[in-house]
Amino acid sequence: MLSRLLMVLLVLGLCDHALQAEEKKPEPSPAQTEPKPAPVKPKPYDPFSLSFPLSDEPDADRIQLKFFGEHRTRYEGRTPSTYVPGLASHTATSLINMRTRLGIEARFPRNVNALFEIQDARLWGDEPRADANAPNTSTLTGTDVLQAYIFTTNLLDAGIDARLGRQKFTIGNQRLWSTLEWLVQSRAWDGLRLQRSFGGDFHLQAFALLVNELSRLKDDEWILGTSLRWTPGFLPKNELELLLLYDFRDDEANSALFAEVATLSLRYNGFFGLNADDSLALEFTAEGAFQFGEADPGFWGTPGRSDSAVQAFGSALTADFLFGVEDNKFRVGLEYGFASGDSNPGDAKFQTFRAPFPFAHRYQGWADQVGWRNLHDFVLRASWNTSLGEDVESLGVMIELHAFQRANDDDAWYAPAGAVIRSGSPAQSDELGYEFDLVIPLKVSRFFSFEAGWAHFVTGRFVSQTATGSGPGSNNEDSDMDFFWVQAAFRF
DSSP: OOHHHHHHHHHHHHHHHHHHHHHSSOOOOOOTSEEEOOOOOOOOOOOEEEEEESSSSOOOOOOEEEEEEEEEEEEEEEEOOOOOOOOOOOOEEEEEEEEEEEEEEOOOGGOOOOOEEEEEEETTOOOGOOOOSSSSSSSSSSSEEEEEEEEEEETTTTEEEEEEEOOOOTTTTTBBBBEEEEESSSEEEEEEEEEEEEEETTEEEEEEEEEEEESSGGEEEEEEEEEEOOOOOSSSSSSEEEEEEEHHHHHHSSSSGOOOEEEEEEEEEEESSSSSSEEEEEEEEEEEEEEEEEEOHHHHHHSSOOEEEEEEEEEEEEEEEEETTTTTEEEEEEEEEEEOOOOOOTTEEOSSOOOSSSSHHHOOOOOOOOOSEEEEEEEEEEEEOOOOSSSSSSEEEEEEEEEEEEETSSEEEEEETTTTTEOOOOOOOSEEEEEEEEEEEEOSSSSSSEEEEEEEEEEOHHHTTTTTSTTOOOOOOOEEEEEEEEEEEEEO
16 A cells, blocks of 8 residues: 555656656757747639549549630710811711630640630620620621640640741730720731740741731731740749741732831830839839831822832830839829821831831820821829729729820821821821720629720821811811720630
């Protein structure tokens, strides 16, 4: 009995000694404390993706499908409707357009894949008597194939991304080459495109596109292009790109449409953060494009002689100051755009710059009255963007002020698509006009977004001096233009 009692006392003494030692153990220093891992933000789940195994084996090959689409409806109101001279009445226009897209991307074993996308573009009330199967009365094409191509990301096991078929892509800042998503139809091209990266810093692209199918093989219009882009690892968010485009069309059936023109472009996008998180930064772009070759007036869109030499130049400079305050992001910047004009439209030389597929709506004013041809464009802009929490992802406000002038007083005023709006001469002023733009984008989520905007174009002396015809907007009474739009979009 005594021995048992001694054993119990011994055990209790040892436990008490251990507890006292634990209480006296020093607290670990902050350096010795294991840091808690940062919470990992979960990757958003894509509910529109599916994956199917090709057998019951655990490691069986799979087919992956991804569905994507869009529906966009936009109201547009414009008054006066145009500045084209000689119209009896430049009245107001009002329309509602809508665009619906549905596509599927299918990835198969052995890295041979396909993408297919259809698009339907219409105006409200376009079908006679609301008949959904009747032909469109507008110029919109209705339902069409927007994209259809096969692709691989590792052609010949050489890391080449290859795409063959109808496809969409942009180049650089989209001043020369843009899908122009603002349009209801947008743009797509038919052909072959290859891409390859080297060391992560250099990216080479080459493409061959058939852009105009004519009656005979030798008359078809082709565009060949290649670009080399450098994204240095030691300068994040900086980019240098050299681009060469070659546009060839030998239309013997229509002698006024011959072209053999090259466009050589050099672009640099710079970004320099001024603090650790880049909430304070400077951003700038510099881009220049030189065009040379031969063309006919019907192709180049300016007066002149057949087989005239092309010697044209375009450039753009931007500088922006970015700063953030909590969830608010601000941007203030300047921009200057230039496109050469023709000093003698009747000679055997084309000096008017002609961008192949420009994003004119974004750069030369939202009212879409000025194209990147024979132009000086001075721009002052400012924007604000903020996060509104869980209910609304972001809200923004963008303001732009433009001052437009003809670069050469012997040349014309050109529309965004490149067509002549009004011919000019040294007898008229170079002052085309001024524009104020206000754009308010609202993003509810990754699926829903809204946008509203107003563009006010103030006519310059050139517009009043070249007015003809009768009615509003003519007889030297060219009124200022107002363009309003409200847009809603659903994308997945």
